[in-house]
Amino acid sequence: MLPRLLLDTHIVVGWLTQAKKLSREQARVIEDAVRRAEPLALSAVSLLEIAVLASQGKLELKMTIGEFFDHLQAAGVFHVLPLTFEVAAEVILLGNLRDPADRAIVATARVQRLRLVTSDQRIIESKLVHVVA
Numbered sequence: 084m085l086p087r088l089l090l091d092t093h094i095v096v097g098w099l100t101q102a103k104k105l106s107r108e109q110a111r112v113i114e115d116a117v118r119r120a121e122p123l124a125l126s127a128v129s130l131l132e133i134a135v136l137a138s139q140g141k142l143e144l145k146m147t148i149g150e151f152f153d154h155l156q157a158a159g160v161f162h163v164l165p166l167t168f169e170v171a172a173e174v175i176l177l178g179n180l181r182d183p184a185d186r187a188i189v190a191t192a193r194v195q196r197l198r199l200v201t202s203d204q205r206i207i208e209s210k211l212v213h214v215v216a
Contacts, residue, residue: 086124086162088116088215089192091201092132092184095125095161096142099154109200112215122162124197125155128187130163169194179209 090098090113097104098113105113116123133151136142144151155161166187173190180186185206192199192212200215201207207216 084119084121086116086122086195087197088112088121089124089126089164089188089195089197089199090129091188091199091203091206092126092129092136093202094200095123095129095155096133096144099151099158100144106202106216109202109215112198112200117160123160124191124195125161125163126188126191127163127165128184128191132184164191164195166191167194177209177211180205180211 094105094109094113098110102110113123130152133142134148137144137148137151146154170187170190173194174183174186177186177189180189185203189199189206189209189212191197198213198215199206202216206212207214
């Protein structure tokens with residue numbers, strides 16, 4: 084089964100550490116996908132972003148980054164999507180998003196034709212991708 088949802092970085096961290104902070108709709112679509120045994124897509128860029136934020140002290144985890152990544156893998160629901168030539172080329176079309184990670188994640192969602200689960204207002208307001216907010 085192929086994924087239909089791509090989780091933004093803060094959504095995957097929130098879902099695994101503080102699920103109550105997700106919107107009702109975000110929690111519903113994620114839980115529905117898990118119930119159907121549908122994989123949840125993650126951009127490889129999100130893994131990098133999580134590591135960088137943790138190393139800078141901007142992301143507080145109750146475990147080491149290695150343990151967090153082990154937890155991600157052990158969950159068995161995540162399908163990591165690579166940064167491809169096609170995704171990198173799509174980034175050029177997303178100039179109104181400043182953050183390189185956001186651009187790569189949105190480009191991944193567009194190229195793979197996935198709905199992006201995000202709370203990022205800049206992404207939502209950009210209307211560059213279908214979102215679950």
